[in-house]
Amino acid sequence: MTQNEQTKEHSNDGSFKRQTNRFITPFGDNPGELPIEAGRYRLLWSQACPWAHRSVIVRSVLGLENVISLGTASPIRPHLPHVDWEFSLDEKGVDPVLGIRYMSEIYKKTDPKYSGRPTVPLFVDVQKFEAVNNDYFKLTNYLETTWEPFHGENAPVLYPESLRNQIDALNDVIFHEVNNGVYKCGFAKSQEAYKSAFDTLFARLDKFEEHLSKQRFLFGDFITDSDVRLYVTLVRFDVAYYNGFNANRNLISEFPNLWGYVRDLYQTPGFGDTTDFDAIKKHYHTSITIDPDNTSVKILPKGPDLSGWTKEHNRQLVSGKDEKYLRKLV
Incomplete structure (x- = not known):
């Protein structure tokens, strides 16, 4: 900027x-x-x-x-x-x-x-x-x-009418405290603003960690619009926000439930196949989003290890159901 x-x-x-x-x-x-x-x-x-x-x-x-x-x-x-x-x-x-x-x-x-x-x-x-x-x-x-x-044949319902008010309310929380929360950490221009954003972000991640210990996705056994919104921040967290935005209390891979949850989504068609870790790392670590006037050499981090993203997540055990969860709800 x-x-x-x-x-x-x-x-x-x-x-x-x-x-x-x-x-x-x-x-x-x-x-x-x-x-x-x-x-x-x-x-x-x-x-x-x-x-x-x-x-x-x-x-x-x-x-x-x-x-x-x-x-x-x-x-x-x-x-x-x-x-x-x-x-x-x-x-x-x-x-x-x-x-x-x-x-x-x-x-x-x-x-x-x-x-x-x-x-x-x-x-x-x-x-x-x-x-x-x-x-x-x-x-x-x-x-x-x-x-x-x-919509394609048998497309899932990501925004069911019966849950829209609840989804909208949760989306508002996700936006302010997580999606934009990492940016509030990274773009803060005072220590006080950074600390407030940092504490709010991780307090919310702790709540999601507990919530996802009891169910597979945010609203139960099936993916909704809220899962899409949370995913896009979680999938970037360890490769970009943790060190690039000083959101460094914990890696997502250190939250057992959040780590399994985001890998579950990553392995779902439409999620992982539209995720480009190389592009994400290049943007947040070598581009000029935060400090365009800094002319020093930008270093692209070698890590983290990405092999864990395709490992078994076992999230189906949380719901007790091992079935297609991107199905059209009736």
Whole structure:
């Protein structure tokens, strides 16, 4: 972040306050909403970003890959005067559908006065060549509900109506205390703000550790939207947040239940196969997210050992059920 961007996202006490989303028009059939059409939208993400990762997981789990195209930005921030994402992984260094080199191009094209960070995930209307939704907090819910007509055969219900109020309440806790909690640790600009964020984060992880000692997933025997949201932070924790963000009281691999739980999810289609540890490590350890003015050599950590991710998790023993848990609930 530039100094100005850092100031915008920090309170006077040094605590990190994430910017609000600019494009929040909902998807739906009502007037003024974004129409649900196959092939109309492109989802832009980076494999490093947890906020974008959860939309990509849900897109995969629900069988929407052929309905919503995917554009992937590099995990390495480009060396520019502002924070941005770059499509340097693609041929000629531009997104093959949109023809843009930097994420900021589509933000500025849509809103020339846009002054925030260009963030992922971002839905782009490829017909209008406009950014239409970067509301990462609600995007998975749109995919789970309004996009249901395009779900794959036997797609699971990740956001069941009977649990939506409970899921929304838990998602709010996960966001403030875990998803954004690690960033509050890493981006804190005072010792007091860091300590407060650190204590809140690990107090919540301790509660989840106890909760998951009694059931396989957050709401029982089946995966929900809340599990997706918790997963994207847990899977990055040991390789990035523990040392990169000073969230270093415990590794996730040192929590018996959380470690088994996140490996259970990792070994589920749509989760592990969309997780790129190399991209995650490169972004958090060698990119310029936190300190763009530091010109010292960035070191990519050699560890940790990733072999444990594919080992047996035995989480089915918690529920007493050894069956397909990504099934369509009735």
